[in-house]
Amino acid sequence: MIEEKHVLSILVENQPGVLSRISGLFGGRGYNIDSLCVAETTEPHVSRVTIVTRASKQIIEQIIKQLHKLINVMKVIELTGTEFVQREMALIKVNAKPEHRAEILRIVDIFRAKIIDVGLEHYTIEITGDEDKLSAILSLLKPLGIKEIAKTGIIALSREPKIV
Amino acid sequence: MKLTGAQILMEVLKEEGVKTIFGFPGGAVIDIYDELAKTDIHHVLVRHEQGAVHAADGYARASGGVGVVLVTSGPGATNTVTGIASAYMDSIPIVIFTGQVPTQLIGNDAFQEVDIVGITRPCTKHNYLVKDTKDLARIVKEAFYIAQSGRPGPVLIDIPKNVAATKINYKPPKKIHLKSYNPTYKPNIRQVSKAASLINDAKRPVIFAGGGVVLSKASKELTELAQKTKTPLTASLMGLGAFPGTDPLWLGMIGMHGTYRANMSTGACDLMIAVGVRFDDRVTGKTDEFASQAKIIHIDIDPTSIQKNVPVTIPIVGDCKTTLGQLNKLLDKEDLGDLNEKRKKWLEEIEKWKNTKPLAYAQEKVIKPQYVVEKLYELTKGKAIITTEVGQNQMWAAQYYHFDKPNHFITSGGLGVMGFGLPAAIGAQLACPKKLVVDIAGDGSIQMNIQEMATAAQCGLPVKVVILNNSYLGMVRQWQELFYEKRYSQTGMEHAPDFVKLAEAYGAVGLRATKPEEVEKVLKKGLSTPKAVIMDFVVEQEECVYPMVPAGAPLTEMLLV
Known part of the structure; x- marks a missing residue:
């Protein structure tokens, strides 16, 4: 079975335990979670969960149906295979020795990233983009010494004009 | 009207028509037990909480209704887990009330505290922790609805002691509405009509019935379908009784310890009409070779049951009773031809299997x-x-x-x-x-x-x-x-x-x-x-159950006596 990456956008009732129902479903049935992102929408009682998973065709069908079956899940949309936009944000704490600072600034500039914190020996960079952009900046910064990194995981929305 | 949580619970239970509760008291539910004593509800005092859930399970299945359980927090709650998991696997409607430590103590490792909502999340259809007495009536009503509708299952409600004891102004809740829960009862009619024409074309059809038929009270419709189309019928363990076991079309149970003719028919059929089943591994044996010559029509109310273990030709999401009713109506309009002629060869073949390898044992000097x-x-x-x-x-x-x-x-x-x-x-x-x-x-x-x-x-x-x-x-x-x-x-x-x-x-x-x-x-x-x-x-100490399909082997490769 060939596993492919799938981006799922899930609208859930904003209630305690919902996230654990979802993550428990993935854990209990042996499905993968590559990344998971959750936050309130404009309606306070509704949250949007974005999950990136890898699965075969048959398994992704099961994942979607199993998610639907959870009482608190209102809607499950598979974005993969449709027109959609996706972004991920990373905060990267990178070594900034005096001789490297100009190079880091140049990289930050090229990627339209931002330096949001400066220390005696490090910069912290904020960058937003798709996965390719993030991995590109990481590969350029790596030789300079990445001290720490935090990533949000992917969030995504359909490009359809109608609201899903 | 000012009522305590415990009194509100009794009001809603009466409204839901609950006559019998299986349970075991304890500190966290003492307020509820105190109110229970003032009602006409029959409480059955079990000797272990696992027994309460199995008893509620038996009650629900025999009555075709819902079973109700009441136990205390901590060990009372954990002892119910096996019973709940069993009811969940078999889709039996049960509502379980567990006591919980007072809300202000939750998370403090209080005496007899356990996160039963966390523990039972993967083995309940849904569960609730009631944090405020004003939510109690709505939650109980929702639980009864969820337990009995769609594919039924157990629903657990965890009630902290202070939620049961607190007095509030009680207004009976209106009809409940769950935004994100709408089981599909009515099948897609185009799928049903495709199924009808497959049935008409089939030369060697078999019906395979499961627990879903019993749960949806669809035995009459199932029997009508089998007799109308002269189709032999097998069932899973859970489906026994859905079709008369003395009818000539009855093949016996399918699966690991199924009859020779049921398993052979499954291997040889060109159409399988699977109703209210989930293709458990004890039924299918090696899935790649299960009904490998057959197109499969699969009717089930739970979409996750479909295409989970076995790929099917015509998936139909819907209630068994409603769907079979529609299918029967469509088949009435079709010209099925001379069924006696059409099924002759197939039924003769099955009769041969029946006579060559019937269920058998040799009665000796010890009791078999x-x-x-x-x-x-x-x-x-x-x-x-x-x-x-x-x-x-x-x-x-x-x-x-x-x-x-x-x-x-x-x-x-x-x-x-x-x-x-x-x-x-x-x-x-x-x-x-x-x-x-x-x-x-x-x-x-x-x-x-x-x-x-x-x-x-x-x-x-x-x-x-x-x-x-x-x-x-x-x-x-x-x-x-x-x-x-x-x-x-x-x-x-x-x-x-x-x-x-x-x-x-x-x-x-x-x-x-x-x-x-x-x-x-x-x-x-x-x-x-x-x-x-x-x-x-x-009885005979070393008697074996035959036929037996070794785990993971194809259904047609049975060990026989």
Whole structure:
């Protein structure tokens, strides 16, 4: 079975335990979670969960149906295979020795990233983009010494004009 | 009206028509028990909380309604888990109320505190922690609705002590509406019509019925479909009774211990109409070779059951009763041709399988367990409600007792819980006081919830326990005999209590048969005694259940006697 990456956008009732129902479903049935992102929408009682998973065709069908079956899940949309936009944000704490600072600034500039914190020996960079952009900046910064990194995981929305 | 949480709970239970609750009191539910005593609701005091859930399960299945359980926090709650998991696997509607420590103590590791909502999340259809008394009535109503609608299942409600004790201004909740929960009852008519034409084209069709038919009360529609199209029918363990076991079209059970003709028909059919089933591994054997010549129509209310284990040709999401009703109507309009002619060859082939390898055993000087079940069937004219434990006793019950009606065979199918049968029989007896209820048990599994004999005695319930006593954990021993070179590792149960004396100690009646000629006498006496009875049948120790499909082998490769 060939596993492919799938981006799922899930609208859930904003209630305690919902996230654990979802993550428990993935854990209990042996499905993968590559990344998971959750936050309130404009309606306070509704949250949007974005999950990136890898699965075969048959398994992704099961994942979607199993998610639907959870009482608190209102809607499950598979974005993969449709027109959609996706972004991920990373905060990267990178070594900034005096001789490297100009190079880091140049990289930050090229990627339209931002330096949001400066220390005696490090910069912290904020960058937003798709996965390719993030991995590109990481590969350029790596030789300079990445001290720490935090990533949000992917969030995504359909490009359809109608609201899903 | 100012009411406490406990009083509100009683109001809603009355509104939901609850007449019987299975439970066990404790500190965290003492306020609820105090109010319960003031109502007409019959509370059955079990001896272990696992027994309460199995009893509620048996009650729900025998009555076709919902079972209700009330237990305390901590160990009271954790003891229900096996029962809940069993009901979840078998899709049985149960509402379980657990007590919880007061809300201000939750998370502090308080006395008898456990996160039962967390523990039961993967084995309930849904569960709730009530944090505010004003949510209680709505949640209880939602729970009863969720438990019984769509694909049924257990729903747990965790009620902290202070939520039960707090007084609020109570207004009965209006009709509940769940935004994100809408089970599909009506099938897509285009799919149904595709199914109808496949049925008309089929040369060697087989219907495969499951527990979904029983749950959706669709036996009439199923029987109509089989007879109208002259299609032979098999069923899973959970589907026994959905179709008359004495009908000429009946093939017997399918699967690991299914009949030769049912499994051979599955291998040879060109169309399988699967209704209310989930293609469990004990049914399919090796999935790649399951019904490999057949197109499959799969009707089920739960979309996740479809395409999960076996790829199907026509998936139909819908209620079994509604869908079969529509299918029957469409078939009435079709010209099915001369069915006697059309099915002749297929039914002849099946008849040949039936005659070459029927279910059989050789009665010798010791009692054969199959003989006991066969005699029980004869003496009860097939009208008893049968519950079972799990293992060989369960399979022999399924093979040798022929069920003509649904809701008469009550067994832990999916989870396979030893210790299920006795409490389930108690529940079934309470739901159907006039019926004869018999638990077919093994000497191993009866000991797992034997304490419920006291419950039966206290409630004056005339449940009958038939122990097929072979001094072994028979099914595991059978596997060890067949696949592990007879190394009987820890399956010998040489030391068992004297079940006759044990029955008497519980205030029940104990009987024993050790020779074949005693079987009928003991059964007759036991079944006509208006009290709880344990009948101990000392049977052949190393008898195996046949046919048997080794785990993971194709269905058609059966080990036979």
